[in-house]
Amino acid sequence: MSNSQQQFTELWHAEAPHVLAFARRHVGAEAAHDVVAETFMIAWRRWGDLPTPPIGWLLVTARKVIQNRARASRRHRALEDRIALLDGVAAYAADSADAVLSRREALERLARLDEQHREALLLISWDGLTNDQAATVLGIKPATFRRRLSRARAALLAQAAPQTSDPEPRHIPAQELS
Known part of the structure; x- marks a missing residue:
């Protein structure tokens, strides 16, 4: 020794x-x-x-x-809570095995986004609002909302890209997407 x-x-x-x-x-x-x-x-x-x-x-x-x-x-708990919340909201989707797996993956990606980006996507996709309506709900200018929505979509697409070095779920702050 x-x-x-x-x-x-x-x-x-x-x-x-x-x-x-x-x-x-x-x-x-x-x-x-x-x-x-x-x-x-x-x-x-x-x-x-x-x-x-x-x-x-x-x-x-x-x-x-x-x-x-x-x-x-x-x-970890916050991510689980967001996924559970989003899963509950999306419960109306079909229950086939493929739909469940696809929905789960989509919800996990959505849950990893920061609150502002997630809310922008949900207002458009799930609540069916127009960009102008969503901007009004959030109390921001329509141009600001369109930029936020664009960044949210980019963040979602970035998560879909193959990751080689960081397999852990990761919160993507808005500053990284600027």
């Missing part, structure tokens, strides 16, 4: 109980072990950056791990 591995093992035995206690207070007993494991995995990767004593750094890292997990969980 190398010197670094030995030191890391000693750090684990000395500080893991403290990090575990910290994590339990914030995420409960079930998720605390995962937080500790991820915290020490980061510590191993950043071994040369750890200060002496390392407990403060470990707890800050554990807090960031907890925050990242909470953000990911919120994003």
Whole structure:
């Protein structure tokens, strides 16, 4: 065993109980072990950056791990909620296997759009409004609505393109489409 591995093992035995206690207070007993494991995995990767004593750094890292997990969980729940809402709205569609799969894929893509783009598409496609009517509903100028609708359609088409590096569902902010 190398010197670094030995030191890391000693750090684990000395500080893991403290990090575990910290994590339990914030995420409960079930998720605390995962937080500790991820915290020490980061510590191993950043071994040369750890200060002496390392407990403060470990707890800050554990807090960031907890925050990242909470953000990911919120994003996942929000996407599921949007898909469920859109699925409920689209429930009138035919229930053949092909239609269900196609509808589900369309709803997932729609749910990934930001709120402004999704609303623009829904006002036109599902509510049957004209561009001018939709602009009035949103309280914006018709030209502004047409640009928003164009960007929404572009974002939807961009999601349909094959993705090679980012298989995770992703929210597309309006700023990226400008």
